[in-house]
Amino acid sequence: MLSAELMCDRISSLKKANSAALARRRRSKRRIQKHRVLTKGAREDILAQNEADQQIAHEERQGRLIALLLDKEERDQASASGLKGAAPGARRPGTTRAHATLILLI
Structure with a gap:
């Protein structure tokens, strides 16, 4: 039972x-x-893209501080080299703030 x-x-x-x-x-x-x-490769691509986006967002948040420092360095260089016509915070022509920060980060 x-x-x-x-x-x-x-x-x-x-x-x-x-x-x-x-x-x-x-x-x-x-x-x-x-x-x-999703295939395994597509899933990995999406995860890698998300990780890259997060890293870029983090660097952009930090980049604001770096851009300020870079602008200060450029002003100092402009005043040291005697460029009177350079505006404060001026960058090389064709260089954006993000590009300038990426140059500094690399």
Whole structure:
């Protein structure tokens, strides 16, 4: 009798596990049909892009301070070289603030 009860419990737990696995497969198939599954390479590309975006955002936050320091250095260089016509914070033509900070960071 005890073995019959154990067997019934085992069978019912297996049925529950089987139905749960079947439901997961159905959800997975629906998700794939709706959104398409990503390949491993595409997933890695997206993660790398997100990481690069976060790094750029972090550098931009820090870049504001670096740009201020760079502008001060350029003003000092302009005054040391005797360039009277240079405006405060002037950069080389064609150089943006982001470009100047990237030059400094590299």
